[in-house]
Amino acid sequence: MKLTIEGWDDGAPIPTKFAFGKIPAEGRFETSDNVSPAISWTDVPAGTQSFALICHDPDVPSSGEDVNIEGREVPASLPRVDFFHWVLVNIPEFTRKLEEGVASNGITPKGKPAGTRAYGDAGLNSYTDWFAGDADMGGNYADYDGPCPPWNDSIIHHYHFTVYALDTDQIDLPDNFTGPDALAAIKGHVLDQASYMGTYTMNRDLKA
Template identity: 35%
Template sequence: MTSSRILPPALVAALLQVAGLPVALAASPAPLDVIIPDLDPQGALPDEAALCGPAGGGPLLRGRNRSPAVAWSNAPAGTKSFALLMTDPDVPFDPSVLLSPRLIPIEAPRVTRYHWVLYDMPATLKALPVGADGDGFVPHGKPPIRTERGQRGVNANTWMLAGNPGLRGTYAGYDGPCPAVNDLKPHSYTITVYALDVEHLPAKPLMTGAQLVQAMEGHVLARGQAVGLYSRNPALRKTESE
């Protein structure tokens, strides 16, 4: 039976040099350290980050919809810009269950939706404060403009609200959580920050999250993730008295 072991990166680099191969192939760069500083002790996003607030009376769109604070570090040498995506991988595949009186089981098929798309962020940027890319719901969407913090891409509300004449539009940048009240699964909102080797991606401004992922291919030096949970199901939410 053969055995294997991982060689030290310095030794691998030396062997690659002897073989005439690029040292960059020696090892993957260390991941970025990404944090969402305002998570509660259970790892949940604050209610102010949500597009739809906790269940109970009032209109559906009643959350503060403030983009959460995010910080990152450990970017490798050669980083020329950053990109950020916030995804929800727990959206029920069948949209009809969202308005059903029945509970959505944890094992229901799920799909991913993009809630925050931001790229061409300056390499000097190390954090985004609360509300940096969204503070309140904007009917018909925030414009997909370039700000001092980067270029806004298009998020999933562009399609989710397309059937509502009073709300349809191009939604850019950040729009927060709005999980179904009847969902038994807490949603895992995943913020991924990418360190890139280009200052500006060769892409059009109206990029979706999926298009941004494609545009970054071959340019990612490092990446890191942080996850914040969120649920509107009263049975899954802890009250202040608990």
């Protein structure tokens, strides 16, 4: 399989329009356009009955102790964990592209519900956990929400978009399933997969 995303070259920086947060003219943080990118795939293997799509960032700090705190920096040596930005299963077999903006076209305070879309079944991304307990933003965040790494992180984050071709037309998952739930459910059903990566930072000192 081959995967293509419109808007940046594989391995290049992700434009701010696809991000949740950006570096403002002044200050540390500003919300961005949070538009889901156009993503397409080709060379699908015979026997494919559906697709799954996962976008994750493996560079998220395992501890929030220093995150976004003035006078501190998130050290590169800190162990990192996965943060899921896009979780989608049961994409119909005939689908070869998701258009720009179909999964997100702005920031939705308190999130978007999980469930069936015209293009597949959307699960919860990790902003659900990130905003838990926040009176203004807390809620279920499903489908796509873009990059927003700590503005004081010492490393650039990497965002891996992966499409999986599956040998089944239906992955059964509970309501409000997560990225790890989806990955566990498709195990043993993957005929092929393809990935595309982009980088992003909100640290002025790392910004090219």
